[in-house]
Amino acid sequence: MRNFKSLLGFGVIAVALFSCTPETIPADADGNADGKYTINYAVQVVAVGDVTRGLNGATVTLQTQNGVTTKTVGADGIAVFEGLNAGTISGYVSAPGYASVNFKATAAAYNIDVNTNGYVTSTIYIPAKNSGIAGRLYADWDQDGNLTITDPGNVQVVDLKVRYNITAGYPMGTGDGMLTQVSLDYNTYASATDANGNYLIENLPNDDLGYFAATFKMDDVSLPDAVTIGAQRIWSYGPVAISLIPGEIDERGDTYIP
DSSP: OOOOOOOOOOOOOOOOOOTTEEOOOOOOSSSSOOOOEEEEEEEEEEETTBTTSOOTTOEEEEEETTEEEEEEOOTTOEEEEEEEESEEEEEEEEOTTBOOEEEEEEEOOOOOSSOEEEEEEEEEEEOBEEEEEEEEEEOOTTOOSSOOOSSGGGOEEEEEEEEEEEOTTSOOOOSTTOEEEEEESSOEEEEOOOTTSEEEEEEEEOOGGGSEEEEEEEEEEEEEOSSSTTOEEEEEEEEEEEOOOTTOEEEEEEEEOO
């Protein structure tokens, strides 16, 4: 069995939340004192690849005028925050076994003559962490042409990463509650190789339905110089687009470093 030394670079959640900041709207000219427009804001959490129902047990966190508020959704996958100011909404969604997603949405404010409470909904799709990537780095240190690892202890990836970007296919919605920004909270997953150059990164968010695009790259691969054994040099490559199919390990195979 291969032994893998994994260094998962899961970033700490550090979301800059500026939620439900009221918009400044000039007073209208009807002579009546303006009332206040507030909203009940509903967030539906849906698992990417399973749009038939909401994700029971997910949590939604917003920064509201009353401070940071977190709610857990029920069987319908919906959490409702009541009496918020209209304007920009920011928050994040998380669930066990899924990648947390940061988001921003908009809720338009209106000139009204009486106090009014509206209803706004956003839908957030979050990907399951059930994919992986594996492979091996190797080189012919002594240049004897047999392409075998003669000094395997020197194969070490200092910085091997998988990164994610939102794609144009992500459902952003329309009108009130339309999303203006979406990103994976844990955007980078990193790992080191074992003594034989093998690497394995597990529990990666999948890119089902093409909502997120994943790329794989290696930086600062440490290996001895092929001519003067013992001298170190740095090698890197990437980024390379990868497909992270739900429940599968993407086998990158052997990467030969000349």
